[in-house]
Amino acid sequence: MANGMASPTEQSGTMATAEEPGYLRSGQQDGLRGGLVRLRSGDMGSLPALIGLVVLVILFALLRPTFLTPLNFANFFTQAALVMILAMGLVFVLLLGEIDLSAGVTSGVAAAILAVLIQKQGVAWPIAVTAALASGIAIGLFIGMMVARIGVPSFVVTLALFLGLQGLVLVIIGEGGNIRITEPVILAIQNRNLPPLLGWVFYAIVVVGYLTAALLGRRQRLVRGFPATPLLTILAKAAVLALLGFGMVWVLNLERSINPAKNPLSGVPIIVPIIALLTIVFWFLLNRTAFGRHIYAVGGNVEAARRAGISISYVRIVCFCICSGTAAFAGLVYASRAASVDPNAGRFVVLSAVAAAVIGGTSLFGGRGRIQDALIGGAVVAVIDNGMGLLGYSAGTKLMITGGVLMLAASADALSRRRRLTGG
């Protein structure tokens, strides 16, 4: 295990002599140059989604000035949260080239269990939350077993569950029922804000944390005599993050109530740090652990992964558990925002979430995608929803537009895959 790192200092500086092969000198393909290489090979990542996001924001801001108010900005996060969180879980199964159509109704099941336990049985919220999350993981385990051990396509398993779990929600809640949520802790998830000072603390943690992680990674490479990301690039990225974050926290800390005297309202919505934490955890899992590497391998080439000694079933089962567990968490978020749970909970949101991940740049063919895609794509979906809502469009029009954007993203995905397969 410790081999290969026996004498780190001895190698530094001895690498870049004239006769050395080029690959010993060239560094990681990140940064601008690596990005360009990837772009030319047809791997667009989330660039189109980012551009689309900026265009949409400008468009809506021009058409409807209320779009850019602090109140709407804060609303945007609470609206986007559900889709973003669901999409983050879905990235794990999409990376395998699988799909989970039941993620939305899994949220519904979790929300229903939560509501019944807290409001009807009087169970303490930590127990109810644990039970709700456990129900999600159990559903994921079931899907994973069916797919990995029995070999039923995930599309079919989760389509069956899409129907079956809707029935389960009906049974749990009762026909025509609607359970109101009054538990303050659950309501806080989507309805409360951080005190302004805590918002700045959160901001500082994110910026300092990013800088520390990037600098440590750079040092680890330099110690071995490897070329690392230039200091300037790291600082530039940190500066962009710091600037954007500053603007965000600043705006969210402004008074945004329509009636400040009666209902003062300011601060970063609690859901924002929750999403940030989830993103960091998932990002770490995907990019810094062997398990994450194996997810990409299984999605990229199952046979290669199998021959490399990776347990394919294990990877599949765990990914479905992560997806469904995350969906269950999204169920809590849903219950918090709606302040109630009804039998339709989570029925259609899964399609928006799949759309979000794909729009963000995650491939439906497996092997390509990042956790950030869920956030960026989720933001696009939410901005369309929010902006068109402000412009007075009906739900029908919004659905058609979102569907169109998904079609566009999926076509781009298919085309870039074809380009990778044919062109070198």
Place this chain on the structure above:
Amino acid sequence: MVTTTAGLGEHPPGGEEPAPFLSATGIVKSFGPVHVLRGVDFAIRPGTVTALVGDNGAGKTTLIKGLAGIQPFDAGRVQFEGREVHIDSPRAAAELGIEVVYQDLALCDNLDIVQNMFLGRELHRGVTLDEAAMEHRAGETLRGLSVRTVSSLRQQVAQLSGGQRQTVAIARAVLWNRKVVILDEPTAALGVAQTEQVLALVRELRSAGLGVVIISHNLQDVFAVADLIYVLYLGTMTACLPAAQTTPGEVVEYITGGRTAAQDA
């Protein structure tokens, strides 16, 4: 039923070869009514390039898959470094030090060179991957093999040429200190220059003391690197010829069944 062929198994030609890493005797494998291997003997020696030739469907891949632990044999003995072994899984083969580079290569296109070379055997530092250590060792391994054709270790494998992909797959075997490396048709899809690169790599492996098996339909390639040529004909090992003492014409006769060991003897 049992075929004995000139110079097989216990009596290596030349006599002074080192003891084999691996020796298989009396290997039998059938798929239902199809008898694919009918009592085959085979040996892999250190510092030796062994070519395995035979017509389509002769059973070459089947023999290799058995040694790789992918499809167990029906009968026969396999010894590794003198010990009787049962290779019943790819992991068992890997633990013995056998690495197979398949015709389809089995690399992950969406991962880079380093990630592919360490796939399933990643180096860690605490809970996190030690990317720098992996990149360092991958670079050292490629340099040790005198590889000069790849430009960056962090290139995605999708962007590599056929020869470069073959190089990565072979370097994977070297990285893990394998004793035996089996290459199934490594040059089948390659042009002249890239074929030459792969053959050079095979010679590097030989001088590093590994036992190399190369399956090929291209006798020119076989004669360019092989020390020993085994010929499989309809599931029977009909010849084991030192490359220096035979000709392509003779090998072709064995491959097509125009000549058999029985006629020889």
